[in-house]
Each structure stands twice: as structure tokens, then as C-alpha cells.
Amino acid sequence: DQQVKQNSPSLSVQEGRISILNCDYTNSMFDYFLWYKKYPAEGPTFLISISSIKDKNEDGRFTVFLNKSAKHLSLHIVPSQPGDSAVYFCAATPSNSNSGYALNFGKGTSLLVTP
Amino acid sequence: ETGVTQTPRHLVMGMTNKKSLKCEQHLGHNAMYWYKQSAKKPLELMFVYSLEERVENNSVPSRFSPECPNSSHLFLHLHTLQPEDSALYLCASSQEGVAGGNTDTQYFGPGTRLTVL
Numbered sequence: 001d002q003q004v005k006q007n008s009p010s011l012s013v014q015e016g017r018i019s020i021l022n023c024d025y026t027n028s029m030f031d032y033f034l035w036y037k038k039y040p041a042e043g044p045t046f047l048i049s050i051s052s053i054k055d056k057n058e059d060g061r062f063t064v065f066l067n068k069s070a071k072h073l074s075l076h077i078v079p080s081q082p083g084d085s086a087v088y089f090c091a092a093t094p095s096n097s098n099s100g101y102a103l104n105f106g107k108g109t110s111l112l113v114t115p
Numbered sequence: 116e117t118g119v120t121q122t123p124r125h126l127v128m129g130m131t132n133k134k135s136l137k138c139e140q141h142l143g144h145n146a147m148y149w150y151k152q153s154a155k156k157p158l159e160l161m162f163v164y165s166l167e168e169r170v171e172n173n174s175v176p177s178r179f180s181p182e183c184p185n186s187s188h189l190f191l192h193l194h195t196l197q198p199e200d201s202a203l204y205l206c207a208s209s210q211e212g213v214a215g216g217n218t219d220t221q222y223f224g225p226g227t228r229l230t231v232l
Contacts, residue, residue, distance in 0.1 A: 001156065032218050043119065043205055043223030044158075051218070089158070093217040101148075101171045101217060105157040 001038060002040045003027045004092050006106035019077040020111050021091030026071065030092040034103070035075050038087045047088075048075070051095070078092050087111070118142040121206050127230045128196065136227045138206030147189040149181060150205040158205065164189060181219040188229065196231045203228055209225035 005024045013019045021035075031052035036044035050064045050073070057064050063076045068102040077084055090106040119140045128134050140147060149161040163171035165181040178200075180192040189206055205226045209219040 004157070034220075036223075043121075043207075043225045045223070046220045049220075089157070092193060095218050100162045102160040102173065103158075103217070105159075107155070107157045109217065 002106075003023045003030075004090055004104045004106040006088075006090055006109050008095070008109050010112070011112040012109065014078045015082055015113055015115050018080045019075075019084065019111055019113065021075040021088050021090075021111065023073050023075075023092075023106055024071060025073075025092045025104075027094075028071070029094045030035075030104070031064060032081070032093050032095040033064070033073050034091045034093075035062075036089040036091060036105075038108070040087065044089055077111075080111075082113050082115055085111055085113050088097070117210055119205075119206060119222050121224035121227050123227060124225065125228045125230075127232065128193070129232050130196060130198070130211075132196075133192070135192040135193065135204075136204055136229075138189040138224055140187055140189075140208040140222070140224075142204075142208055142210075142222060144208035144210050144222070146209045146211070146219070147183060147185055147186070148165045148207040148209075149189065149191055150207065150223075152203040152226075153199075155203070163189075180223060193229075196229075198231050201229055 034049040035047040037047045038044040066073045087108040089108045091103040146165045150158045152158045161175045162181045182190040203226045206224040207221040209221045211219045
């Protein structure tokens with residue numbers, strides 16, 4: 001049973017525009033959320049995270065928004081660049097490892113930024 | 116990030132073979148992880164080692180056998196696998212291990228693409 005869902009397998013955005021990647025989760029124990037980025041033939045690399053005590057975290061062109069009541073988070077990339085083309089994975093976990101150590105991943109959204 | 120390396124990058128094996136996947140981290144981290152990514156599925160955690168001690172085994176079949184001889188090396192020994200075990204196997208490491216809880220950033224290797232014939 002998938003606890004983290006990324007319902008859009010792919011997204012195409014023009015260079016310079018905003019990319020919005022969405023993620024939904026079902027487990028109310030999740031209180032720490034991450035985005036990873038993956039290029040072909042490479043492992044996922046950490047991009048940005050957010051704790052449930054915040055509703056927004058910003059790092060340069062990347063901003064993650066968290067809506068706890070809706071169990072929804074999104075990653076905004078502004079402005080999008082061709083080098084941002086990659087697969088983006090959303091992950092969620094309880095911050096307390098007493099519940100285990102699993103990062104629960106979504107299936108990923110493939111972002112293509114066109115010139 | 117080149118701090119986590121995995122060998123081999125590609126492996127093809129028969130169902131009766133025995134092979135091993137190797138992971139090495141050069142980051143001085145205390146925890147290491149094995150993940151499996153099957154086609155059309157999300158990454159699934161298989162094993163977690165913290166300070167060389169296995170702290171989680173996520174209901175993985177015994178045909179997968181992990182080994183962590185020290186905090187820098189992690190192996191996944193494979194024997195009598197099935198075709199459905201074909202997947203990308205990813206290794207990761209994190210700084211604090213158990214003490215860091217689950218907010219410790221995990222750094223991934225490039226993975227081993229395994230095909231079982």
C-alpha cells in the first residue's frame with residue numbers, strides 16, 4: 001500500500017517558467033519530508049527537506065510547501081532551467097526512528113525543461 | 116556526489132548463481148542502507164546498518180544476505196535469485212545513524228542494475 005504518491009509521472013515546462021511537482025501522503029505519522037533529484041545512471045541526490053513544524057522552506061530556486069491538513073506537499077522550481085530536467089522523488093518519514101528507518105518514496109515525476 | 120560508490124554497475128546472473136554487490140562510502144558516515152527499485156515501483160528500503168549493526172530488516176527474503184564488515188563497506192550477497200528480483204539496487208549512507216533519527220540526509224550511490232535470467 002503506497003503511502004507517498006506522485007500522481008504525475010511526467011511534466012514538461014518551458015525554460016524560465018515555474019515547475020510545480022506535487023506529492024500526497026496518507027500516513028499521519030509522517031512529519032519530515034524530502035525531495036530527491038535523480039539523473040540517469042546516477043543515484044538520487046538530496047534537494048530540499050521540510051519539517052512539519054513549517055509550511056514552507058526555500059533554498060535558492062527551490063521552494064517546498066507543506067499543507068498538513070491536506071497531506072500534500074509541492075516543490076516549486078523558479079525559474080526552471082534545462083539542467084533541472086531529471087526525475088524528482090518525494091519522500092516522507094516519521095522523524096522519530098522508533099517507528100523504523102524507512103524513507104517512504106513516491107514513484108517519481110520526470111521533469112523536462114525545454115529551451 | 117561521489118562519496119558513495121557501488122560495484123558492479125551492471126550484473127546479469129542466472130538463478131543458480133551466487134554474486135555479491137559492494138558499496139563503499141568515503142564520507143565518514145555511521146549508517147548504511149540497501150534499497151531496491153523495481154520497474155514502475157518506488158524505492159523500497161531493504162536493510163539498515165548503524166555502526167555496523169543491523170537495525171532494520173524490512174521483510175526481505177533470505178536469498179538476500181547483507182554484510183557490513185565496517186562502517187565504510189556494505190555488501191549484499193545474492194543467491195538463488197528469481198527473475199522478479201531484477202531491479203536497481205541502491206546503497207546509501209548517512210552521518211548519524213540511529214542517533215540521527217530519520218532526519219539525517221541520506222547520500223546515495225549510483226546503483227547496481229541487476230538482471231536475473
